[in-house]
Amino acid sequence: MSTQLSDKLVIAISSRALFNLGDSHRVFEEQGLEAFAAYQIDHENDVLEKGDAFPLVQKFLQINQRLEEPRVEVILLSRNSADTGLRVFNSIEHYGLDITRAAFCNGESPWRYIAPFGCHLFLSSDGSDVRGALERGVAAATLVAGSSHERDDETLRFAFDGDAVIFSDEAEQIFKRDGLAAFAAAERASAQQPLGGGPFKGFLEALQQLQAEFAAESCPIRTALVTARSAPAHERVIRTLRAWNIRIDESVFLGGLPKGEFLRAFGADVFFDDQPAHCASAAEHVATGHVPHGVANEPVS
Structure with a gap:
C-alpha cells in the first residue's frame, strides 16, 4: 500500500x-x-x-x-x-x-x-x-437526493456551473444586487479581466493534470461547463479559463434555460451548482452536488 x-x-x-x-x-x-x-x-x-x-x-x-x-x-x-x-x-x-x-x-x-x-x-x-x-x-x-442513474458509458463526466463554483461570485453579486442588464454591462466591460477563482478551481486544475496523462482520444475523464450565462457574458468566462490554462471539454451557455436536459445529454455523472433551485431541478436528471458558497447561499435579511 x-x-x-x-x-x-x-x-x-x-x-x-x-x-x-x-x-x-x-x-x-x-x-x-x-x-x-x-x-x-x-x-x-x-x-x-x-x-x-x-x-x-x-x-x-x-x-x-x-x-x-x-x-x-x-x-x-x-x-x-x-x-x-x-x-x-x-x-x-x-x-x-x-x-x-x-x-x-x-x-x-x-x-x-x-x-x-x-x-x-x-x-x-x-x-x-x-x-x-x-x-x-x-x-x-x-x-442532493434525486434521480441519479448508472450509465453504461465508462467515461467519467464532471459538469460544473461557473459563477460561485469554478469562478468567484463577483459577477453573481452584481446580478443579485442590480439585475441582468447591469450584470451583462459589467461583464462586457470586464471581458478582458479574468474572474477570481471559486471553490472548485483547484479541483478542476487537479482533474486536468490527471486528464493530461491520457491521449485526448482515450481519456476516461470529460468535463463540461454548464452555465446560465449567454453572450456577451460568455467572453469573460472563455478568457478566464484561457488565463488559467485550464481546458474544459464542453461549454454550454444556456441563457437561463433549465439545465437538466442538457446535463442528461452530456451524460454527467455529477453536476455541481451553487444555487439550490438549480440543484433541485438538475437532480431530477443527474446526480447533483450543491455547493453552499457565494451570495446565492447567504441568509436573506
Missing part, C-alpha cells in the same frame, strides 16, 4: 453519499445513537444499496486500471464509529471497491481529516460538514 498521497487525486466521501443509509439514518433520527448502533451491528452482514455517489466513485477508481501507477484514491469520512462502520466496509468489499483508508468519527464532523488526507474534493449528505470543508478551502458539495 502506498504511503504517499501527494501524487494522487483524492476524493473524500461520506458513507451516506456512497451507500443508501436511509433506513439506519431514520433509526438514528427517531430513536437515537444507541438504537442506530444496535441496528447497524444487527445488520452488519446485510449489503447496503448503492447511494447517489456510488457510480461516480466506481468510475473514478477504475481510472487506476488504465495507469501503471495508481493516481486516484477515495477516502471514506464518516460520522459512524468504527464499530458501526463495519457494515460500510463489508459493503465496500462486496462491491469490489478499492477503498482502504477511512476516518470514523463517532458522531463528530469528519471534515478535520480532509487536509491530513490531502483531499481535493469532499462529497457528503451533511450540509454542515460540507460548509466546514469549503471554509477551509476544499472543494465540497452536498449531494
Whole structure:
C-alpha cells in the first residue's frame, strides 16, 4: 500500500453519499445513537444499496486500471464509529471497491481529516460538514437526493456551473444586487479581466493534470461547463479559463434555460451548482452536488 498521497487525486466521501443509509439514518433520527448502533451491528452482514455517489466513485477508481501507477484514491469520512462502520466496509468489499483508508468519527464532523488526507474534493449528505470543508478551502458539495442513474458509458463526466463554483461570485453579486442588464454591462466591460477563482478551481486544475496523462482520444475523464450565462457574458468566462490554462471539454451557455436536459445529454455523472433551485431541478436528471458558497447561499435579511 502506498504511503504517499501527494501524487494522487483524492476524493473524500461520506458513507451516506456512497451507500443508501436511509433506513439506519431514520433509526438514528427517531430513536437515537444507541438504537442506530444496535441496528447497524444487527445488520452488519446485510449489503447496503448503492447511494447517489456510488457510480461516480466506481468510475473514478477504475481510472487506476488504465495507469501503471495508481493516481486516484477515495477516502471514506464518516460520522459512524468504527464499530458501526463495519457494515460500510463489508459493503465496500462486496462491491469490489478499492477503498482502504477511512476516518470514523463517532458522531463528530469528519471534515478535520480532509487536509491530513490531502483531499481535493469532499462529497457528503451533511450540509454542515460540507460548509466546514469549503471554509477551509476544499472543494465540497452536498449531494442532493434525486434521480441519479448508472450509465453504461465508462467515461467519467464532471459538469460544473461557473459563477460561485469554478469562478468567484463577483459577477453573481452584481446580478443579485442590480439585475441582468447591469450584470451583462459589467461583464462586457470586464471581458478582458479574468474572474477570481471559486471553490472548485483547484479541483478542476487537479482533474486536468490527471486528464493530461491520457491521449485526448482515450481519456476516461470529460468535463463540461454548464452555465446560465449567454453572450456577451460568455467572453469573460472563455478568457478566464484561457488565463488559467485550464481546458474544459464542453461549454454550454444556456441563457437561463433549465439545465437538466442538457446535463442528461452530456451524460454527467455529477453536476455541481451553487444555487439550490438549480440543484433541485438538475437532480431530477443527474446526480447533483450543491455547493453552499457565494451570495446565492447567504441568509436573506
